[in-house]
Amino acid sequence: MSAVLFDVPGPRARRRYLLLTVLFAALLLAIVWWAVRKLSAEGVLSAQVFNDTFQNTNVAFLLEGFVATLKAAALAIAGAIVFGAVFAIGRLSEHRFVRWPCAAVIEFFRAVPLLLLIIAIWFGFKDTIGTLASLVAALILYNGSVLAEVFRAGINAVPKGQSEAAYALGMRKSQVMPIVLMPQAVRFMLPAIVSQCVIVLK
Numbered sequence: 001m002s003a004v005l006f007d008v009p010g011p012r013a014r015r016r017y018l019l020l021t022v023l024f025a026a027l028l029l030a031i032v033w034w035a036v037r038k039l040s041a042e043g044v045l046s047a048q049v050f051n052d053t054f055q056n057t058n059v060a061f062l063l064e065g066f067v068a069t070l071k072a073a074a075l076a077i078a079g080a081i082v083f084g085a086v087f088a089i090g091r092l093s094e095h096r097f098v099r100w101p102c103a104a105v106i107e108f109f110r111a112v113p114l115l116l117l118i119i120a121i122w123f124g125f126k127d128t129i130g131t132l133a134s135l136v137a138a139l140i141l142y143n144g145s146v147l148a149e150v151f152r153a154g155i156n157a158v159p160k161g162q163s164e165a166a167y168a169l170g171m172r173k174s175q176v177m178p179i180v181l182m183p184q185a186v187r188f189m190l191p192a193i194v195s196q197c198v199i200v201l202k
Contacts, residue, residue, distance in 0.1 A: 083144030088151035154189035
């Protein structure tokens with residue numbers, strides 16, 4: 001099968017590949033050695049530098065930032081999933097007075113750069129709701145809008161015959177979405193949801 005996709009290298013080609021691999025590895029090691037030597041000469045790799053970095057005060061400061069990051073990410077992910085689910089269902093509504101406002105909100109917050117949104121909400125509401133809540137609100141609005149499109153695409157990816165069969169069995173639309181469509185749509189949405197959650201954490 002591999003011979004169909006590409007030509008199998010012969011003895012000369014294999015020797016050439018081996019030589020190039022060895023040369024590249026030697027070049028990489030030389031670059032690493034040069035970088036370590038330069039950093040050592042400047043004192044960057046001295047023990048005193050690492051001792052100063054990992055002092056108790058610095059470690060406590062870094063841990064505080066790490067905990068705050070996890071806290072903001074957890075709140076933002078939970079809020080974004082709820083926000084995205086609500087607005088995705090709203091955008092899939094048959095009623096235009098529901099569908100159009102939901103689409104406008106989603107498209108607006110997807111188009112605004114996240115950093116600009118964080119700064120705007122922070123300057124506008126930091127004295128009212130605090131710094132953490134301002135950050136979480138901005139993350140929810142942006143990532144929730146992205147997840148709303150993920151949810152909508154996942155639901156639309158489910159074959160229409162599934163919902164038609166549910167209606168034929170006498171199920172109401174309020175039952176079809178949570179019982180029939182959403183469980184099947186999860187397998188389409190899960191990779192994108194996980195990827196977006198990682199983006200929120202970063």
